[in-house]
Amino acid sequence: MGGAQTDAVTVGTVAVNSIRAFLFDLDGTLVDSVPDLTTAVNQLRSAWRFEPVSEERVRCWIGDGAHRLVERALSSTTGGLLTDAELEQAYTLFVDYYHRSICDRSTVYPGVLELLENLSSRGYFLGVVTNKPRQFAELLLARLNLSGHFDVLVAGDDLPCMKPHPAMLVHACETLGILTGQAVFVGDSGTDVAAARAARMPVLLAGWGYDPTAGEGDVMPDVILRDARDVVLWVSPGIDR
Numbered sequence: 001m002g003g004a005q006t007d008a009v010t011v012g013t014v015a016v017n018s019i020r021a022f023l024f025d026l027d028g029t030l031v032d033s034v035p036d037l038t039t040a041v042n043q044l045r046s047a048w049r050f051e052p053v054s055e056e057r058v059r060c061w062i063g064d065g066a067h068r069l070v071e072r073a074l075s076s077t078t079g080g081l082l083t084d085a086e087l088e089q090a091y092t093l094f095v096d097y098y099h100r101s102i103c104d105r106s107t108v109y110p111g112v113l114e115l116l117e118n119l120s121s122r123g124y125f126l127g128v129v130t131n132k133p134r135q136f137a138e139l140l141l142a143r144l145n146l147s148g149h150f151d152v153l154v155a156g157d158d159l160p161c162m163k164p165h166p167a168m169l170v171h172a173c174e175t176l177g178i179l180t181g182q183a184v185f186v187g188d189s190g191t192d193v194a195a196a197r198a199a200r201m202p203v204l205l206a207g208w209g210y211d212p213t214a215g216e217g218d219v220m221p222d223v224i225l226r227d228a229r230d231v232v233l234w235v236s237p238g239i240d241r
Contacts, residue, residue, distance in 0.1 A: 016235055019202075020178050021125035021151075023169060025187035026132055027062055028209035030112050031144060034059050035105035040098035041073045047093055050077045059210045063189045065131040065156045070094045095135075102136060103143035109208060111228030116149040118232050125176045127152035129169055129185070129195075131162045152176055164191045166199035173199075186231060190214045193221050204231060 027033045034055050041061075042052040053073070061072040070091045074082055082090075119126060127150055130137050134155035141147040152175045154168045161167045166180075173180045185196040188209020196203035197219050205214055205221035206228075215224045223234055 018182055019124070019184055019235065021127060021173070021176055021183040022119055022231070023127040023129050023152075023172055023183050023185045023201075025185075025189070025192050025206070025209075026128055026130035026137055026140070028059075028188035028211070029109075029186055029192075029206045030128070030146065031106055031108055031140060033102075033106040033140065034062070034210070036101045036103065037062065037069070037098070039101045039104065040094055041069070043097040044070065044073060044090060044094045045077070048074060048077075048090070050074070062210050063131065063191050065162055066094065066098075066133050066136065067091055098136065099139075102139055106140065106144065108144050108146065109228060113146075115228040115231055116146075119235075120149065122235075125151045125178070125183075127154070127172045127176065127183075129154045129163070129172050131156040131191070133157045164194035164198065166195055166201075169195055169199040169201055173201075186225070188214060190217050190219070193217070194219050196221075204234065 024030050038053070038055045038058040041058050045052060053076070061069050067087070071082070071087055074090055116126060128137065128141065132155060134157055137153060137155045138147070141150070141153070152172050154172045156162050159167050159171060169183070169185060170180055173183050180199045180201045184202045184204060185192060186204045186206055187193065187196070188206040189211035190213065193203050193205060193214055203221045205224045207215070207224050207226055215221060223230070225231060
């Protein structure tokens with residue numbers, strides 16, 4: 001794979017012919033992992049003798065890494081009165097539960113496989129930048145037969161800082177040997193938009209994802225996508241937008 005060339009098309013301040021890579025968030029962008037995360041969360045809550053919660057509730061807790069998901073899953077009932085030791089013990093339980101169910105009901109979003117194949121055929125580098133811990137990200141990508149599509153994976157425990165800090169996106173670009181302005185980030189949350197903006201990288205918002213308010217803040221994406229096919233429209237000159 002390598003640096004694709006297209007005719008010049010500008011969206012906002014972004015020259016499409018300068019783009020060499022597309023980086024993607026994982027949960028809520030490439031994959032709907034909420035059903036299996038909810039299973040693990042409710043197993044954890046059961047171990048604490050808490051009532052189960054809905055997938056809709058868990059969807060709102062996703063995006064800042066597994067430790068924060070565990071903290072939210074318990075503090076929503078305890079009111080935040082948990083010690084560091086209790087949270088670490090809970091995280092250890094969650095890791096075990098999630099490993100067992102990580103790909104029971106998780107699915108790739110419609111159009112994603114076709115999108116990845118299309119972008120790859122045009123010569124773009126592809127990568128995943130996720131706050132999900134590496135052990136889970138690698139396993140989920142492998143189980144869903146997505147691993148072979150990507151040139152780089154930067155996971156939530158690879159660096160000292162996670163999104164919305166720009167370090168993960170910068171690291172992905174350095175690994176690919178490109179500038180941040182030569183990559184586009186596709187994510188579904190305000191965290192993703194903020195990270196891309198901090199990295200001075202164009203950002204496309206996956207409107208099908210988990211954060212319904214991501215396109216409403218002070219920091220805005222370049223484009224809000226309706227579905228995965230819109231990414232191809234964005235990079236294809238001469239198509240009516």
